[in-house]
Amino acid sequence: MKQPAMNDSRRDFVKLVGGMGALAAAGFGDLALAQQPGWNKAAFEAKSLAETLKAVGGTTAAETKDITITAPDIAENGAVVPIGVTSKVPGTQAVYILVDKNPNWLAASFAVPQGTEANVATRIKMGQTSNVLALVKANNGFFVASKEVKVTLGGCGG
Amino acid sequence: MPDPMRIRATAQPDGVDVRVLMSHEMETGQRRDGQGRLVPAHYISNVTVQHAGRTVLTAEWGPAVSKNPYLQFKFQGGKKGDEVVVTWLDNKGETRTDKATIN
Numbered sequence: 001m002k003q004p005a006m007n008d009s010r011r012d013f014v015k016l017v018g019g020m021g022a023l024a025a026a027g028f029g030d031l032a033l034a035q036q037p038g039w040n041k042a043a044f045e046a047k048s049l050a051e052t053l054k055a056v057g058g059t060t061a062a063e064t065k066d067i068t069i070t071a072p073d074i075a076e077n078g079a080v081v082p083i084g085v086t087s088k089v090p091g092t093q094a095v096y097i098l099v100d101k102n103p104n105w106l107a108a109s110f111a112v113p114q115g116t117e118a119n120v121a122t123r124i125k126m127g128q129t130s131n132v133l134a135l136v137k138a139n140n141g142f143f144v145a146s147k148e149v150k151v152t153l154g155g156c157g158g
Numbered sequence: 159m160p161d162p163m164r165i166r167a168t169a170q171p172d173g174v175d176v177r178v179l180m181s182h183e184m185e186t187g188q189r190r191d192g193q194g195r196l197v198p199a200h201y202i203s204n205v206t207v208q209h210a211g212r213t214v215l216t217a218e219w220g221p222a223v224s225k226n227p228y229l230q231f232k233f234q235g236g237k238k239g240d241e242v243v244v245t246w247l248d249n250k251g252e253t254r255t256d257k258a259t260i261n
Contacts, residue, residue, distance in 0.1 A: 038204055038218070039203045039204060039218055039249075040218055043218075044218075044220040079224060079225070080224045080225075081224070082228075084230075099222065102222055103188070104220060104222070106220060106222075107219075107220055107222035107223060108217060108218070108219045108220065108222070108223050109217060109218045109219075110215060110216070110217045110231070111215070111216045111217070112215065112231075113212075113213060113214065113215075115212075115214065115233060115234050115235050116214050116215055116231065116232070116233040116234070117173060117231070117232045117233065117234070119231060119232055120215075120217075120229070120230065120231045121228075121229070121230040121231070122223060122224075122227060122228055122229050122230070123223070123224040123227065123228045124222050124223055124224055125186070125221075125222045125223070125224055126222075
């Protein structure tokens with residue numbers, strides 16, 4: 001198994017960002033350490049909001065209007081769908097972007113330390129018309145909002 | 159050596175706006191090549207952004223992030239002339255670090 005090179009550069013990477021403490025403080029370390037350092041495998045294999053919540057340490061998420069999802073109503077190219085999430089939930093620690101008709105729901109997660117706005121944007125692949133969910137982990141629990149994005153040309157496969 | 163990122167960091171009244179364009183295939187592992195073989199998953203799994211030795215953002219990504227990933231966010235406490243350092247690590251252990259000066 002050709003593991004050593006990957007483990008070495010993972011160790012270097014972790015040292016670079018200040019050690020496991022930084023990753024754990026960002027909220028991601030604990031579950032993932034047993035598998036791949038700093039990457040929540042269970043979350044990225046979750047196939048429902050409930051499974052994702054369980055993987056990131058929650059049980060339920062309250063719907064809220066304090067989370068804004070910026071996304072096109074219709075995405076012409078499912079391979080590149082711009083998604084922005086702004087959370088006004090006080091004490092937001094992390095933002096998770098989920099797509100409910102993708103094979104694995106979780107596309108991306110972001111940890112925002114104190115001093116960083118809970119305002120992130122990226123581009124994701126959507127296989128078909130789906131609801132995009134923004135799950136937020138805050139000091140006092142989990143919150144969620146969703147927006148339907150229609151996809152004319154799916155972007156998951158070749 | 160992976161291609162460099164393009165980073166733009168701009169000081170605004172309410173914070174430093176950071177935009178990054180990374181160069182990466184972000185293969186899902188579900189695509190087949192011309193010979194019908196599955197192209198293995200190859201995607202950025204971790205991103206870290208630092209300013210003045212402090213982490214201002216970390217991200218964990220899966221292969222559903224688009225090819226040549228785009229990232230935008232805003233943090234407070236930076237000023238023009240400071241450096242922002244962006245690092246990514248992918249599932250094969252490849253990594254790339256680039257810096258930009260806040261303008």
